[in-house]
Amino acid sequence: MSSSQYVILRKDNFDGFISRLSKLQKLVAPVSKGHNNFSFEEVTSGEEVAVRYIPTILPPKKYLMPQRETLLEFNVSKGLESTPVVEHEKTTIFGVHTCDIAGIQCLNMVFSTRPRDFNYLTRKGATTIIGLECNDYCDEYASCALVNANLPNGGYDLFFTDMGEYFIVHVNTQAGEDIIEAAKFFEEAGDDQLKALASLREKKREIFKNEVPIDPRKIPELFDKSFDSKVWEELGERCIACGNCTNVCPTCYCFDVKDEMNLELKGGRRYRVWDSCQVEPFATVAGNHNFRKERAERQKHRYFRKFRYHVDKYHRLFCTGCGAGGAAEPAWLG
Amino acid sequence: MEKTVINDSNYRIRKGKVIRTRQMTPHEKLFEIALDGGRSLDHEPGQFVMVSMFGVGEAPISVCSSPTNRGYFELCVRAVGRVTGTMHRLEAGDEIGIRGPFGKGFPIRVLEGNDLLIVAGGLGIVPLRSLINFVFDNRRDFGKVHTLLGCKTEGDILFGDELERWMKRIDVHYECTLDKAAPEWAGHVGLITTLLPGVHLEPERTFAIVVGPPIMFRFVIKELLAKKIPESQILVSLERHMKCGMGKCGHCQIQDYYCCTDGPVFNYSDIKHIKEAM
Numbered sequence: 001m002s003s004s005q006y007v008i009l010r011k012d013n014f015d016g017f018i019s020r021l022s023k024l025q026k027l028v029a030p031v032s033k034g035h036n037n038f039s040f041e042e043v044t045s046g047e048e049v050a051v052r053y054i055p056t057i058l059p060p061k062k063y064l065m066p067q068r069e070t071l072l073e074f075n076v077s078k079g080l081e082s083t084p085v086v087e088h089e090k091t092t093i094f095g096v097h098t099c100d101i102a103g104i105q106c107l108n109m110v111f112s113t114r115p116r117d118f119n120y121l122t123r124k125g126a127t128t129i130i131g132l133e134c135n136d137y138c139d140e141y142a143s144c145a146l147v148n149a150n151l152p153n154g155g156y157d158l159f160f161t162d163m164g165e166y167f168i169v170h171v172n173t174q175a176g177e178d179i180i181e182a183a184k185f186f187e188e189a190g191d192d193q194l195k196a197l198a199s200l201r202e203k204k205r206e207i208f209k210n211e212v213p214i215d216p217r218k219i220p221e222l223f224d225k226s227f228d229s230k231v232w233e234e235l236g237e238r239c240i241a242c243g244n245c246t247n248v249c250p251t252c253y254c255f256d257v258k259d260e261m262n263l264e265l266k267g268g269r270r271y272r273v274w275d276s277c278q279v280e281p282f283a284t285v286a287g288n289h290n291f292r293k294e295r296a297e298r299q300k301h302r303y304f305r306k307f308r309y310h311v312d313k314y315h316r317l318f319c320t321g322c323g324a325g326g327a328a329e330p331a332w333l334g
Numbered sequence: 335m336e337k338t339v340i341n342d343s344n345y346r347i348r349k350g351k352v353i354r355t356r357q358m359t360p361h362e363k364l365f366e367i368a369l370d371g372g373r374s375l376d377h378e379p380g381q382f383v384m385v386s387m388f389g390v391g392e393a394p395i396s397v398c399s400s401p402t403n404r405g406y407f408e409l410c411v412r413a414v415g416r417v418t419g420t421m422h423r424l425e426a427g428d429e430i431g432i433r434g435p436f437g438k439g440f441p442i443r444v445l446e447g448n449d450l451l452i453v454a455g456g457l458g459i460v461p462l463r464s465l466i467n468f469v470f471d472n473r474r475d476f477g478k479v480h481t482l483l484g485c486k487t488e489g490d491i492l493f494g495d496e497l498e499r500w501m502k503r504i505d506v507h508y509e510c511t512l513d514k515a516a517p518e519w520a521g522h523v524g525l526i527t528t529l530l531p532g533v534h535l536e537p538e539r540t541f542a543i544v545v546g547p548p549i550m551f552r553f554v555i556k557e558l559l560a561k562k563i564p565e566s567q568i569l570v571s572l573e574r575h576m577k578c579g580m581g582k583c584g585h586c587q588i589q590d591y592y593c594c595t596d597g598p599v600f601n602y603s604d605i606k607h608i609k610e611a612m
Contacts, residue, residue: 071345074388080429084343089335115580118340254584257577261389286414
């Protein structure tokens with residue numbers, strides 16, 4: 001640990017830091033919505049921020065890949081005229097847990113693979129990410145140790161760890177350093193504070209143990225053997241195909257593309273919206289042939305996308321262990 | 335929220351103009367399209383484009399003409415959905431939005447020098463027509479060419495006038511069968527698999543290219559393997575739902591593959607273990 005990359009923010013300066021940060025550019029952070037629900041929303045003061053929170057209802061992917069975004073504007077009044085566009089806004093996301101950072105890293109790989117998605121990449125470039133460490137498990141659904149997403153592993157500009165009286169902050173990028181400079185609330189971390197961080201990480205190794213009795217390296221192989229397993233039928237029987245699991249998943253990115261005309265019927269836009277492989281029409285072609293008609297097939301597809309198919313393509317699991325999918329299921333699939 | 339124009343967006347539309355249309359059957363219509371500025375589509379046989387009907391949406395459509403026609407390309411479209419239904423209302427002179435071409439087409443360089451057994455079921459003739467006409471335009475680069483077509487009824491036959499010309503050519507062996515035929519039909523009756531035993535071929539130098547409805551693949555491929563055509567010399571073109579054409583939206587995923595970028599043309603030896611493929 002190089003000390004120059006670590007700074008300290010005293011807790012009594014937290015509110016000042018958050019309000020200063022919110023003046024630099026749009027700032028979003030986890031906010032309590034009651035009944036142990038949390039949501040990333042725009043904030044301007046420290047007291048709005050839920051520093052301890054369980055995975056938010058929607059992951060912060062909603063800022064990089066909004067539920068709905070315009071891809072193209074067109075006008076049909078004098079021939080066909082169209083212009084591809086991206087909607088973006090400089091945004092700082094504060095308080096991103098390591099599972100959600102892992103999710104953003106997955107999306108980065110997908111959308112920067114050629115042919116590139118410049119809508120996503122423009123927004124990625126306009127986003128500053130400030131991580132926040134989980135010192136302990138957030139809830140009983142988490143399996144972050146299984147996929148090695150319980151410790152910071154890059155993908156952020158700044159990374160906050162709550163040390164009780166103060167936050168210790170890892171400065172990972174120049175963009176992060178610029179925030180530290182602009183905010184003026186930070187002081188350099190001392191040896192004792194660095195030691196305290198190292199011991200917290202040591203303690204975390206005791207707390208976070210692989211939650212599922214399998215060697216994670218064997219997961220793709222296990223999936224290869226289970227394509228025809230009965231477990232998918234069992235899941236299919238309980239699934240109600242609501243699509244909640246894919247909406248709340250930090251690594252689900254499937255979308256639909258739709259057109260919409262203005263009321264004057266001259267101009268309009270082509271936009272994309274989140275879609276879900278769990279809903280019936282997802283793989284249906286013209287003429288009504290559905291390539292994944294059964295819920296069992298669709299659930300199997302979702303699990304294989306997380307643990308098998310993308311491993312070959314992107315060399316990483318597309319599960320971040322956040323537990324959001326399990327927690328969002330109305331008919332507990334586990 | 336700021337809005338910026340992305341000049342290099344992969345959602346950018348190329349403008350084209352419908353030059354000519356032809357109603358092929360009550361359900362299928364043929365469109366001849368020229369891109370703006372006289373630009374060539376520059377596709378490979380077997381590739382597809384995304385057709386835009388602004389205000390309605392986009393749909394993936396196979397190009398059915400050979401890239402040897404550089405001034406225009408053709409799309410043969412069955413009206414089955416909202417986009418294709420709207421497209422059927424287009425006439426000569428109307429503008430049309432195009433993205434693409436997308437996907438992997440038939441591997442022409444690999445096919446050159448070999449015999450071809452082309453098996454088309456129903457609408458499968460549409461993407462195959464781009465290959466067949468390309469082969470005719472470059473006929474001496476290929477060995478023997480067998481073309482087998484299966485349709486439900488005589489009224490479902492597409493490109494009937496061209497098929498008649500194929501029958502007269504000395505450099506192609508062409509046969510057609512109908513599932514159900516009127517008494518005056520003089521040709522074969524029965525499923526397309528019934529045509530295969532009558533084809534004499536040298537399996538080691540033959541590439542079989544099969545395009546048709548999902549149910550057809552299994553039966554035809556079984557027959558091809560029985561004729562000792564090597565697995566790696568069987569090509570298929572698969573159909574899936576598509577929204578982006580760029581391996582992102584997820585609709586066309588077939589296990590490890592995206593039909594839009596890894597296909598739609600696949601080598602059978604690459605997908606025979608892929609249970610969702612066929």
